[in-house]
Amino acid sequence: MCLAVPHTLVEITGPSTAIGRAGTIEVEIRTDLIENPSPGDCVLVHAGFAIERLQPEEASEIDALWEEIRAISGTPQHE
Amino acid sequence: MNNLPRERVLAAAAALRSLVDQPLKFMEVCGTHTVSIYRSGLRALFPEGLSLISGPGCPVCVTAQEEIDSLLRLSEMKDIIIATYGDMLRVPGSSTSLSEARAHGASVRVVLSAADALRLARETPNRTVVFAGVGFETTAPATAAVILQASRENVRNFAVLNLHKTVPAVLETLGADPELSLDGFLLPGHVSTILGLNPYLRLPEKYGLACVVAGFEPDQIMAGITLLVLQKKRGIPAVQSAYPEAVRTAGNLQAKRLLEAVFEETDSTWRGLGLIPRSGLRFKAAFSDYDARVRLGISDLPAREPAGCRCGDVLAGRISPFGCPLFAKSCTPENPVGPCMVSSEGSCSAAYRYGRGDRL
Ligand code: SF4
Numbered sequence: 001m002c003l004a005v006p007h008t009l010v011e012i013t014g015p016s017t018a019i020g021r022a023g024t025i026e027v028e029i030r031t032d033l034i035e036n037p038s039p040g041d042c043v044l045v046h047a048g049f050a051i052e053r054l055q056p057e058e059a060s061e062i063d064a065l066w067e068e069i070r071a072i073s074g075t076p077q078h079e
Numbered sequence: 080m081n082n083l084p085r086e087r088v089l090a091a092a093a094a095l096r097s098l099v100d101q102p103l104k105f106m107e108v109c110g111t112h113t114v115s116i117y118r119s120g121l122r123a124l125f126p127e128g129l130s131l132i133s134g135p136g137c138p139v140c141v142t143a144q145e146e147i148d149s150l151l152r153l154s155e156m157k158d159i160i161i162a163t164y165g166d167m168l169r170v171p172g173s174s175t176s177l178s179e180a181r182a183h184g185a186s187v188r189v190v191l192s193a194a195d196a197l198r199l200a201r202e203t204p205n206r207t208v209v210f211a212g213v214g215f216e217t218t219a220p221a222t223a224a225v226i227l228q229a230s231r232e233n234v235r236n237f238a239v240l241n242l243h244k245t246v247p248a249v250l251e252t253l254g255a256d257p258e259l260s261l262d263g264f265l266l267p268g269h270v271s272t273i274l275g276l277n278p279y280l281r282l283p284e285k286y287g288l289a290c291v292v293a294g295f296e297p298d299q300i301m302a303g304i305t306l307l308v309l310q311k312k313r314g315i316p317a318v319q320s321a322y323p324e325a326v327r328t329a330g331n332l333q334a335k336r337l338l339e340a341v342f343e344e345t346d347s348t349w350r351g352l353g354l355i356p357r358s359g360l361r362f363k364a365a366f367s368d369y370d371a372r373v374r375l376g377i378s379d380l381p382a383r384e385p386a387g388c389r390c391g392d393v394l395a396g397r398i399s400p401f402g403c404p405l406f407a408k409s410c411t412p413e414n415p416v417g418p419c420m421v422s423s424e425g426s427c428s429a430a431y432r433y434g435r436g437d438r439l
Contacts, residue, residue, distance in 0.1 A: 048192025
């Protein structure tokens, strides 16, 4: 029930609405819960509302954890 | 899975094998995690000694029987349309379910969003639309947003049966339970997107519990579990995020502002766990016009849970679904006895669909 799916905002259509795209599907999204939505933003959508702007570049913050996991497991890195 | 995630899962499994040298017991507290863990069969990769039990992470499942009954009583009232997320339809109340009520003439509509429920109210001005507001912090801000919109636009034929619950207090109850004796929590990803990390700080500070927020892919879950084990081994329990792309330390401030504008903290009754202080949300007085209980004059009445159903024990982590004598016998997704078998995120449903052979 807390599942959320990433969408890219393609158009801002009102003070609290936007069109978001996931794959080839475009849907209306409510943007009440994020500040200053703009086209191109990647947002997590849950029950029709964008709940947060995703920051894919932050994912690399846990690269250090993966390095540590590989070191402990003795598996070489193949990235 | 493409190669990198698969490799990562296997590397984390190998790391866990070399790290775990004492019994460790963690709980995942998000229904979406529960489903992902069952579906990917991750438990089969855990070393001896490491256990991960499912908790109260399915909002439909933890909704108390008396709350379900209130929703059903509302559905029987004249000129009412119930708007609900689909998962609530087949949850058995004391005597019937919404889908049965609908078959007998009640107006029940499935919506994908609280915004659709408000739209329905605008389209049906002669009837009152009652939205079943179920869900944790991930979902409650959307309810708050539409209540603010209804109030702004003066939509009078819209009300919410507020069933929202909040996560941190229930974790404290479970974390303090000596019988469960948990070592830590795999924290919910999207509840934490809204809350951030600070509301969980009491868990490590007061109870020594390891806490890690994780994403939902199998490799993200394995990273979270490995970080939990590392916290325990190092003896420095903390609240950490292994899902930084979606979770900021401070959470989503805008969503929290909307929540605070409409709701305030209150005690709430959870299936299987009873009354938990500060674990629910109630309307602020300024919005009581939108409170279906106030507007339509109903209150939750004592209710009977389905005979033989052990959902309460499943949600509290006391038994796994396989420990319920009715599991996969008289209780199946086609003929569910309790909500944990109805909801797509219920532990019993996930165990039924994916869990064969899973080690618990
Ligand atoms: S298997 Fe069915 S009866 Fe047993 S606890 Fe789960 S939902 Fe309840």
